[in-house]
Amino acid sequence: MRVKETMTVNAEPIEAKSTVAEAASKMENLNVGALIVVENNELVGLITDRDITVRGVAHKLDPEKSLVRDIMTTEIVACSEDDSLEKATEIMETHKIRRLPVTGSEGTITGILSIGDLAMSTSYEKTGEVLQAITGIAHPER
Numbered sequence: 001m002r003v004k005e006t007m008t009v010n011a012e013p014i015e016a017k018s019t020v021a022e023a024a025s026k027m028e029n030l031n032v033g034a035l036i037v038v039e040n041n042e043l044v045g046l047i048t049d050r051d052i053t054v055r056g057v058a059h060k061l062d063p064e065k066s067l068v069r070d071i072m073t074t075e076i077v078a079c080s081e082d083d084s085l086e087k088a089t090e091i092m093e094t095h096k097i098r099r100l101p102v103t104g105s106e107g108t109i110t111g112i113l114s115i116g117d118l119a120m121s122t123s124y125e126k127t128g129e130v131l132q133a134i135t136g137i138a139h140p141e142r
Contacts, residue, residue, distance in 0.1 A: 003088050004081035006121040007102045007111035013038040016045065016069035020056050023047050023068050034099045036109055037072045043101060043109055045072035078103050081110050085121070088113055093133035 014023050014035045023035055027049060037045035047068050055071035056063060078101040079088045092100055092115075104110040118130060 001085045001121065002081065003079055003083050003085060003102055003113055004110075006085060006117050007081065007113040008117055009111045011036050011101070011109065011112040013109065014047065014068055015039065016067065016072065018068050019064055020052055020061065020066045020068060020071060021063040024049075024052055024063065034112065034114075036101055036112065037068055038109075039069075041108075043076060043078070043103075045069070045074045046076055046099065046101065047072040048099070076101060078109075079113065080104075085118070089118065089130050093130055096134045096136075098134060 012030055012035060014026055014037055016037050016039045026035060034046055034048040036043060037047055051071050051073060056066060077091055077095045079091055081102050081104055088100055098115045100113045101109055102111040102113055
């Protein structure tokens with residue numbers, strides 16, 4: 001199976017110069033936990049609900065004044081929409097990420113692949129393996 005068969009298409013980007021409050025509002029309206037961050041239509045980062053909490057709220061930044069670029073994750077790894085799901089999950093496991101931006105043939109962002117997308121298209125066991133590799137948390141013996 002290819003990434004393009006599983007990914008969330010039309011992932012909504014947000015400009016790096018937008019405020020953190022605008023990002024949070026957009027996440028709420030779209031019911032998502034991450035937004036691709038662009039500057040001049042180029043991928044420059046990813047902002048997650050966790051970034052807002054850990055880098056914004058915890059540091060007492062004013063969400064109406066702080067910019068997305070101030071708290072976004074800048075070390076971005078992406079995959080191609082033509083990559084296999086196996087390759088994409090290896091990238092997610094290696095880099096310990098839950099959301100992977102997806103690019104098309106011309107390098108433009110065409111979507112995002114999340115753990116949730118994997119859960120909808122792969123086995124319970126495979127999704128569990130990926131999540132365990134990303135978080136390092138194993139199920140305790142019962």
